[in-house]
Amino acid sequence: NAGVTQTPKFQVLKTGQSMTLQCAQDMNHNSMYWYRQDPGMGLRLIYYSASEGTTDKGEVPNGYNVSRLNKREFSLRLESAAPSQTSVYFCASSEEYVGSPLHFGNGTRLTVT
Amino acid sequence: KNEVEQSPQNLTAQEGEFITINCSYSVGISALHWLQQHPGGGIVSLFMLSSGKKKHGRLIATINIQEKHSSLHITASHPRDSAVYICAVRLHYGGSQGNLIFGKGTKLSVKP
Numbered sequence A: 001n002a003g004v005t006q007t008p009k010f011q012v013l014k015t016g017q018s019m020t021l022q023c024a025q026d027m028n029h030n031s032m033y034w035y036r037q038d039p040g041m042g043l044r045l046i047y048y049s050a051s052e053g054t055t056d057k058g059e060v061p062n063g064y065n066v067s068r069l070n071k072r073e074f075s076l077r078l079e080s081a082a083p084s085q086t087s088v089y090f091c092a093s094s095e096e097y098v099g100s101p102l103h104f105g106n107g108t109r110l111t112v113t
Numbered sequence B: 001k002n003e004v005e006q007s008p009q010n011l012t013a014q015e016g017e018f019i020t021i022n023c024s025y026s027v028g029i030s031a032l033h034w035l036q037q038h039p040g041g042g043i044v045s046l047f048m049l050s051s052g053k054k055k056h057g058r059l060i061a062t063i064n065i066q067e068k069h070s071s072l073h074i075t076a077s078h079p080r081d082s083a084v085y086i087c088a089v090r091l092h093y094g095g096s097q098g099n100l101i102f103g104k105g106t107k108l109s110v111k112p
Helices: none
Strands: A004-007 A010-013 A019-025 A031-037 A044-049 A064-067 A075-078 A087-094 A108-112 B004-007 B010-014 B019-025 B029-037 B043-049 B052-056 B059-064 B069-074 B083-091 B100-102 B106-111
Touching: A004 A087, A019 A031, A019 A087, A019 A108, A044 A064, B004 B083, B010 B019, B019 B029, B019 B083, B019 B106, B029 B069, B043 B052, B043 B059, B043 B069, B069 B083
Parallel strands: A010 A108, B010 B106
Antiparallel strands: A004 A019, A019 A075, A031 A044, A031 A087, A064 A075, A087 A108, B004 B019, B019 B069, B029 B043, B029 B083, B052 B059, B059 B069, B083 B100, B083 B106
16 A cells, blocks of 8 residues: 655755656546645645646746656656755645545655755 | 644643644635644645534544634644644635645644
8 A cells, every 4th residue: 555655765966966756656646746845834836737648837846847657657857956946845646626635755855965 | 925824833732632723724715634744754634624524533623614714623632643733725716736725834742
C-alpha cells in the first residue's frame, strides 16, 4: 500500500545545478500536485496536473518545470537551482470530486547553496 | 492579507486536555480540509467539510459557512497528537483542487 512515493528525501545542490524530483502514485488518481513549504508560510502550489498530458501553473511556478509522464508519475524539475528554491517539496494526488482528500508524499528537503 | 488564518500559531497542552484549533477564511469556499503534519514531516488528511460537523475518534471538526470559520477539536489529548495542524480551503469558483489555499498551521505540543 505505497500511496504517493516521492524521491529523493534529501538533496543538496549548488547554485545553477539541475535536478528532478520524482513522484509516483498507485491510487489511480487523475489529479497530482507539487507544493513547496517554507518556514512561516502555508503550503504553496507550484504546478498541478488534472490529468495525464495536462499541467497548469500554480501560485509559484517560476524556476520550475513539470512533466506528467503518465497517470502514475508527475515530476518536478529545477533547471538552474537558486538559493530561493531551498524548501521542502511535497507531491500530492487526489481524485477530482469536490472535497476528495489529498494524499501526500513524505517530502523532499532541498538545500541550494 | 492572508485568506486563511489559523489560531493559535502555537499551542502547548497537558495530556488529557480538550484542545481547539481555529481557522477563519475570507473567501467563498466549496470545501475545507484539515490536515495533520507529523514531526517527521509527513502530511495526512484528517477531514473534509462543506457543512456541519464530522467526528473521527477523538477528533471533531466543525464548520460555520456563514461565519467563515472552522474549528478542530481534540478530546482527551495525548502526546501522540503533537503535530502541526493545517487548514486548507477550496475556493468556490471550482476547477480542480489546484485552487486550495493553505493556512500556516498550528503547532500543537501535548506534554505527558
